[in-house]
Amino acid sequence: MFQPQLEFQQKLEEEEEEEEEDELMFEEDSVLSEEEEEEKCRRNWVLFELELLICKTRKMIGNMTMAGGKVLLTGLLGITGIVFPSLSSLLYLLCFQVLCTCWAWSGQVPTLLFRCVSVMSLVYSSSHFLLVYCYQLPSLQEAWPPNSTSASVMGLVSVVSVDCAAPWSMQVNTDLYWFHFCSPLMLLLLYNTVAALWRNQVIDEVTGDITAERRRELWRRAHDRSPDPVCPRSDGSLCSVDTLETCVFEEEEWEEEEEVRRRGEESAASMAFGFLLKQSYICALIAMMAWSVTYVSWLTCILLLWSCVLWMMRERRKYTLMSSPWLVAYGNLLVILQYVYSFPPVEGVPGLFPRKDDPCRELASKVRLRLLLLLPLACTVPLRKPYSVLRPISCSYSSSPLKEQRADEHLQDKKQEELSYEELLLLQGGGGVRMEALVAVVTRMFIKYWIYVCGTMFFFVSFEGEMVLYKVIYMVMFLCCVALYQLNYERWRALLRGFWVAVVVYSMLVLILVYTFQFPSSPHLWSYYTGLSTHRLEDVGLEKFTVPVLFTKIFIPAAFLLVCIVHLHYFHEPFLLLTDLKTVEGALSLCRLVHSEGSLYDLSLGGSPELLKEDEKREGERGTEEDKKKTWIKGEEKEEQEIYPFLISWRLVVDRLSVLFLQLLLSLQHLQHLLWWFLELHIVKIVSSYIIWVSVKEVCVLNLLFVLCVAVALPCRRWRPLLSGVCTVWTCVLTVCKMLYQLNVVQPIRYSSNCTTVTMETLTGNLFFTDLSHSVLYSGPVDPAQWVGLRKTDGKLLYYLKYNLMMLALLAFEVTVYRHQELYRLRHDQVPPSTRTLFHDITRRQLDDSLMSCVKYFLNYFFYKFGLETCFLLAVNVIGQRMDLFAACQALGLITVLSQRSRKRISSVWPKYCYFLSGLLCFQYLVCIGFPPATCKDYPWRPPSSNVDSNVVKWLFLPDHLTPPNPLFLLYDFMLLLGASLQLQVFEEELEASVQLLAGDNCDTVPDFMMSYLDMMKVIIFCYMFWFVLTVIFITGTTRISIFCMGYLVACFYFLLVGGDLLLKPVRSILLYWDCLIGYNVFVITMKNILSILACGFIKSLVLNHCWLIQLFSLACTIKGYTKPEQQSSKQCELPSDEAGIIWDGVCFCFLLLQRRVFRSNYFLFVVLDLQHTQLLASRLNQMNFSTFYNSTIHLADAFIQSDVHQRVSTTQAGI
Incomplete structure (x- = not known):
């Protein structure tokens, strides 16, 4: 009973399985059909693109052929007209000008006008060529002679001559120019070209008309048609394709996408061409100036004035375009007038139309310039067209306002979609901010x-x-x-x-x-x-x-x-x-764009914070519009998603590069600020040094004011702005005077003095005449302007003025530095620092922290701590470099300052010392200027008034025409004055509490640095510098053998003998001994300077009569420029071949000052304390050793006594 039921269930299960299999097979068939349809769509798209490319290529070739034919015809008309100016060729030039002007006025040549010109050219050129050809017949030349006015005006010339007796031979007229032979050839070429163009013109025009009309109809049909499905037809054919003329897809979305792409391409090209066309007015203005300069006349002068007035306009492009029609008309008029006056029988007009043997070249040049004048007129074409003509083509394609609005919205959405991923990266994102920056x-x-x-x-x-x-x-x-x-x-x-x-x-x-x-x-x-x-x-x-x-x-x-x-x-x-x-x-600040961790907060996300807020508002307004986007964008989004990862990674790369670039800019900005601050600190030194160098380079009366201003401005800081302005004004006056002196109206030969004729009779028979022949007075004519500071440069004026112009630039740059810093502090709400240092975070407290802190501290306050010693070294340098009378004055000044000993008393006399150096510098410059040589009066120490040796004159630093004083010595004096002025500023600033707090006092107390031996440099300097200085003194004493060096050796051995005990004495006692040694060193330097008058001025007499004096004091002239006596063969008195020890004296003076500063330092007190502890420890050790020795001796004595007693007792017992 259950078996039929089981069979029924099995059948049901089998049927269900079969149905499932059928469904799976149906799904597979549907997938295959979709893939086939996609493949067909791709094939159709490829075919469409290929056919579209073929259509565009054919269209481009057709347009190029038509445009090329028109341009060729226009160019041949112009060339034919100007190759041989005549009345018969004037029509060609007029046609050329009409065509060019029409193109510039309306943007194109009307078809009817071009056909008329073509027909006229075809008929007239053939008739003209036949006339020229027939005119070569002898009979016609006899009836109408070539030399007649009418024939010349018509341009009829006898190119060949035919002999009636021998008509088979023709002779070319050799009196003609090349353009006479080119004119018939150009007529023939023009005729054949017009005929060829006319033969093909009807076909091209009909084809072009059909193409244009057909294209409009297709576009109208495409946009009026209702949208179809996206997929093409099942048969695989295109929806609507016109293979003969154009190709258009039937579905509307693809057409709109193609339109967007086409308009984007055209917009890029049109933007580039439009930009170049907008700047074409510059070419027109340049052409106007070139025309006026190349062809000078009263008529072209109008072009020059016209261009200058347009250049002066703020909106020069606007006014150039407004005047372009009149400009083109005036250019055409000039060309026509020049053409008429180029006829063979017409005489030229001087100043307007000069006569040229080859008028073709001049006309060709003017025609080229006139073509440039057409560009501004061509730029006015869009301005003169109605608005409806200028609207984009895409706006007139659709007949419905709804479609028109939808197309515009679609195009905007499409552009926004493109901007959101690509252009946004450059405009709104990092690129936008980067471009803005x-x-x-x-x-x-x-x-x-x-x-x-x-x-x-x-x-x-x-x-x-x-x-x-x-x-x-x-x-x-x-x-x-x-x-x-x-x-x-x-x-x-x-x-x-x-x-x-x-x-x-x-x-x-x-x-x-x-x-x-x-x-x-x-x-x-x-x-x-x-x-x-x-x-x-x-x-x-x-x-x-x-x-x-x-x-x-x-x-x-x-x-x-x-x-x-x-x-x-x-x-x-x-x-x-x-x-x-x-x-x-x-x-x-650029810091706003960079995070502390090294990323761009705003650039990578789409802009700066301000731009982001604006973008959020725009996004809120566009929120409703973005919801209405069409469905066909989804297909495009799939393609874009494949590109996004690349764009994102590229954005990250650009982001990191931007961070690195901005960090580099930040580093450069910090370096720039440091450089400006460095210039503010040292610009005074740079400017004053350059002014003195220029004044020394060219010694004259006009430069005396510069030396006076610098000499006064350095010690008097309050007067520096005023004296800087005086130098600026005087530099301007001096520059103008030097430029005016170069004019041809100034002839120095007219007022130059010839001192040779004045003093020739006086010097005749004088033994010193040969020596004085090299003097400025007698070597040639004397220009008095050279003493003032003016001279001819022979075309090298800029080289002559470069020092003055550089001085003016430095003076202007100095005030620029101050104003820049003032403006910078105002905009950053800063105040000037209390100390003029590079590293503001380094003070006296950081000096003992580390070696780098020590280096920075001394970069800040080296001159504050050791400026006085530096000035002393500069004074010694002046003495050693000059070794003359003024060097002796410097030595006396140094002795006067050193005699004050303490820093407080030195600071009280230091302003007087600065004024002394300033006056000495100005007086020496006056000595270098001397008296004007144009007076033809020599100095009293020159023959015939006196007979002073030139070496003595040079040592005394006297003005002289034969051996003028060396002005370069003044550079050493200036360096000393500069250092002394800075030290005067230090003396004033060290009284301020803020400076003492930051830089420390020059007499401040310090902690015991000897507690730590990590800083070995301090240990070496403060513990062992004394013995090193004694070594330097010993070397100084042994470099030469003289009575001065013996004093160094005595002092060295004395301090070596008592050095250990001397360091334990009070500092005041140590300084007394050390100041005596410094005084001896300065005394030696001064005496060597004074004795240099013997070594340089009277060395000849000393060699002959007082050789012992040379050996005793080791006299040797160390300054270049002095004449030395010739060495005799016997060598009875040998002169020192090397220097007289002044260099080692200066080195010794440097280390003596350094050691004196060590003695006065509070660090040295801990060195003395350490020495005292060491000595105390040594004395205690000696006491301990003595007591130990005493006790051991007593024990040994007791033991010896005991052994002796024991021996004696034993002996007694043995005897007993």
Whole structure:
């Protein structure tokens, strides 16, 4: 009974299994069908892309053929017209100008106009060629002679001549030029070209019309059709394809995607082309100037003025485009007039249309320049078209407003989708901030440094070519600007705009005057109305130039004019805001873009914090719109997801590179701040050193004021700004005087003195005449301006003025450094530091921390601690380098200062010492200047008044025309004055409590550093420096054999004998002995300096009569420039071959000062304490040793006595 039921269940199970198998097979078939459909879609897409590429290629080739034919025809018309100017060829030039002007005016040549020109060219060129050909017949030439006016105007020439007796032979006319032969060939070429184009024109035009019309119809049908499913038809064919003309997919989504891609490509290309086209007005302005300079005339002068006025406009592009129609018309008029005046029988007009033997080249050049004038007119085409024409094509494809709106929204969404992953990385993300930062940095650089470009252009204008008056005026304007900048900053900023306007106006005036002077009648008119000769006009800068030279003369002022206008229009106002000391703005720091851990907080996520807030607002507004995106974007998102990892990794790479770049910028910023602070500390030293070096390099009366200002400004700090301004003004005056002296009107030969004729009779028969022949007075004509400081340079003016210009630059840079630091502190809310140091975090407390802290401390306060000793060494250096009378004065001054002994008393006399050095420097410079040689009066120590040896004159540092004093010695005096002035500042600052707190007192107490032996340098310096100095004294005493060196040896042996006990005495007693040794050292240096008058001035008589004196004091002249006696063969009195020990005296003086500073240091007290402890320990050890020896002796004595007693007792007992 249960068996039928079981069978029924089995059948049901089998049927279910079969159904499941059928379902699985159906699913497999559906998957296969979907894969096949996708494969068909891919194939259809490839075919569509290939067919679209073929259509675009065919279209491009067709357009190039049509455009190339039109351009070829237009070019041949122009060449045919200008190759041989004549009335018969004028029509070609007119057609060429009409076609070019129409293209520039409307953006294209009308088809009807082009057909008319083609027909006219075909008919007229053939007729013209037949006329030229027939004119070669002898009969026609006899009826219409070639030399007649009408034939010449028509351009009919006899190219070949035929002899009637021998008609088979023809002779070429050798009197003709090349363009006479090229004209018939160009006619023939024009005819064949027009005929070929006309033969193919109808087919191309019909095809082009059908293609354009068919394309519009297809696009209209495609956009009006309702959307179909995404999949193509089952038969695998395309939905709608026109294989002949164009290819369009029937489904709307693909069409829109293709439209987006096409518009993106076209927008990129059109943006690039549009940018170049917008800047084409610059080419037009340059072409106007080039036209006016190349072809000088009154008519082209209008072009020069026109271009200058347009350059001066702030919106020069706007006004250039506005005036472009008149500019093109004026250019056409100039070409036509030049063409008419190029006819063979027409005579040229001087100043307007000069006669040329080869007019073709000039016309070709003007036609090329005129083509550049068409570019601004072509830029006005979009401005003159109505708005409906300028709307994008995609907006007019759909006939429904709903579709139009939907297409626009889709395009915007598509662009936003692209921006969100690629362009957002560059615009809103890291790239956006980076681009903003880059643009800001570049703009700020232009604002800050463009004015330096303008200043550099002043030098190009002023020093190019020969010096003339208008260039001097340029330099006067520049120098006035620099002087006002240095003297009154606020007034300079207020007058800066007026200054640039004056420079622009003056540059235009120079351009006009130089240009108009090139006209033939201009020199005569200028000479007649001004009364100046041609040479005087050349000094002004008005002279005739050739075309290349004129181009240079015009181009440099024009370029300078352009640079100044750019600064005035674009950078002047931001520059004033940037350099305003009264306006304090928050400084933009790069730290805001970088995390402390080294990542970009905002760049990697999509922008700076400000940009992120704006992006959040935009996202909130677009939230509703993003929900309405279409479903077809999902397919694109699948493809984009495959690209995201690459973009994300690339974003991370860019992020890290940006961090490194910004960190590099931060490091450079810190280095820049440190460099500015370093310049603020030492700019005074740099400027004053350079001023003295320039003054010493060129000794003259005009440079005396520089020496006086520096000598007064160094010890008197309050007067430094005033004296710096005086130096600036005087540098400007000196520069202008030197430039004016280079004019041709100044002839030094006219007022030079010839002292040879005055003193020849007096010196005749004098034995010293040969010696004085090398003197300035008698070597040639004497120019009195050279004594003042002016001389001719023979075209090397910039090299001659480089020292003065560099001095002016340094003076301006000095005040720039101070104002930069002031502005920096105002914007960062900082105050000037109390001490002028490099490392503000290093004070006296950090001196004993580590070796690096010690090095930094001495970099900060070395001169504060050892400035006085440095000045003493500089004084010794002056004495050793000069060894003359003024060196003896320096030695006396050094002795006077050292006699004060204590630092407090030295500081009281130090200002007087500085004033003494200043006066000595100024007096020596006056001595170097001397009396003017133009007076033809020699000094009283020269023959015939006296007979003083030249070596004696040199040692006494007397002014002399034969052996003038060496001005380079003044550099050593200046270095001493500079050091003394800095030490005077130290004396003033060390009285301030803040300086004492940071730098420490020069008499401060210190902890016992001997408790630790880690710092071995201090141990060596303070414990063993004394013995090292004694070694230096010994070496100084043994370098030479003289009575002075014997004193060093005695002192050395004495201190070696009592050195240990001397260090244990009180410091005051030690300094008494040591000061005596220093006094002896200074005495030796002074005596060697004084005795140098014998070694350098009277060495000849000493060699002959007092050789013992040379041996006793080891006399030797160590200064170059003195004449030495010749060594005799017997060598009875041998002179020292090496130096007289002054170098070792200076070295010894240096170490003596250093050891004296060690004695006065509080560190030395712990050294003395350590020595006392050591001595006490040694004495206790001796006592212990003595007591031990005493006890042992007693024990030995007791033992000996006991043994002796025991022996005696034994002997007694044995005897008993």
